[in-house]
């Protein structure tokens with residue numbers, strides 16, 4: 001075994017979505033930080049693409065919100081296909097969850113992203129902050145001294161010492177088990193995903209999908225996705241010039257028989273692509289298969305109290321993201337939780353090192369913050385996918401539609417409004433200018449999407465219409481933001497009073513929405529339909545404004 005003479009303050013294991021964030025924040029605070037990744041190229045081992053929900057960008061690390069991360073397409077809605085009979089096309093649609101125009105898709109509910117460029121961008125930011133990155137290196141064990149974790153051991157038998165280790169290994173991490181703080185998860189909590197990546201011309205994607213993610217649900221015999229474990233379903237994500245088709249299933253071993261998942265996935269994929277009319281008639285003739293990938297992740301961990309209460313820290317070590325079991329139970333959305341937990345872990349680590357106290361009792365702060373984070377706790381305890389499986393087994397159409405609506409339709413407001421308002425009000429309490437930062441972020445991201453570039457310097461040459469800048473629109477936009485900032489600054493004098501009241505009142509938001517939504521929703525959807533032509537025109541105008549505007553007015557600086 002070789003001993004690396006260099007000692008680090010912090011070693012972060014894993015350069016997926018969470019690791020580089022924790023590393024960058026530690027390095028920004030002056031800590032000597034090493035980021036270790038087992039794959040040769042950053043992002044190689046992370047699944048190929050996903051939708052990162054808006055709350056990750058709004059409430060996550062400020063450098064992402066204020067930066068220009070690469071993404072593929074803003075997403076502004078979900079279209080759910082409820083397949084009762086695929087052969088006769090007896091299919092109901094729930095498309096209630098969409099951001100109405102003209103603000104959608106500029107105000108997006110998520111950003112569809114390829115993992116590789118996104119993680120590369122994060123690592124670039126970490127390196128700029130001074131992080132040392134080591135790729136093609138697998139951490140195989142931890143160094144323990146007097147009960148404290150004091151570094152790691154790599155697959156080339158190298159020992160590297162540190163004051164703290166942040167474990168960002170993802171869902172298949174082993175270090176926490178080696179450190180004796182977590183157990184292996186049971187098979188029912190592991191979902192296996194089968195993903196197809198198709199190339200498709202952009203105009204066709206614009207026409208078939210627009211900015212919506214499509215999801216398919218159905219009875220087992222409809223063969224939408226293999227009925228193993230919980231949450232039979234299929235998602236199709238549109239990117240700029242490609243589509244991701246993903247079926248996933250929790251593993252379950254019935255009557256001691258191990259199902260042939262590979263065969264089942266194949267069968268279900270063929271069934272959907274040859275029978276579902278929009279795929280068969282519109283997508284299939286032009287789609288070109290580029291890749292097929294398999295990946296596993298833990299999805300029901302949050303619902304199992306025993307697993308949920310497994311520790312996230314020990315003396316000298318903190319777990320973040322998927323390694324800490326923070327993947328959402330509904331849609332396997334785990335990037336926001338990886339970002340939130342990375343930021344919290346880094347801040348606690350900085351404090352621990354400063355105070356020279358990396359003990360369990362000090363690091364408990366981390367767990368307390370994770371447990372009181374409204375969005376993390378909401379996302380790891382959602383029950384809709386679990387309940388949906390029960391509805392499928394009972395063949396109860398009313399229940400099936402209810403759970404789809406509550407999970408991936410407007411019904412999600414009945415359980416999401418309280419955590420959203422809580423984090424919203426506490427963010428405003430901490431920084432009154434955050435609202436204008438959010439608005440600029442949305443507009444800047446949308447301009448990036450139009451121009452397909454993420455750095456202003458690259459874009460200037462591309463812009464063909466510099467001479468037609470909308471001077472009045474720009475003035476209006478900047479004046480509006482100035483007014484919002486000024487207004488909030490005045491109100492901020494009383495912020496302690498009103499923000500604490502508002503945060504407390506948020507508790508009542510979910511029950512209130514549950515009461516009013518059944519009456520309000522049909523009116524809301526009818527109004528949107530009624531005003532659609534007008535809203536579409538307005539949306540086009542807004543998009544032309546963003547296209548022509550000087551990028552500087554959307555800049556965070």
Ligand SMILES: Cc1cc2nc3c(=O)[nH]c(=O)nc-3n(C[C@H](O)[C@H](O)[C@H](O)COP(=O)(O)OP(=O)(O)OC[C@H]3O[C@@H](n4cnc5c(N)ncnc54)[C@H](O)[C@@H]3O)c2cc1C
Pocket residue numbers: 013014015016017018019036037038039043045046047049050051052053137138139140168169170171172173193195246295296297320321322323327331332333334335336338
């Ligand atoms: C099929 C699928 C679809 C998903 N869809 C979505 C979605 O739509 N939206 C969403 O928000 N989330 C989604 N997720 C979840 C999301 O990918 C994860 O929650 C997120 O990547 C977690 O980030 P992380 O940093 O904890 O782990 P990861 O991003 O998985 O990163 C872990 C990194 O650690 C490295 N590593 C592992 N072990 C070691 C070791 N011993 N030594 C060195 N390096 C190591 C890995 O190579 C990897 O780069 C999806 C996941 C899957 C599998």
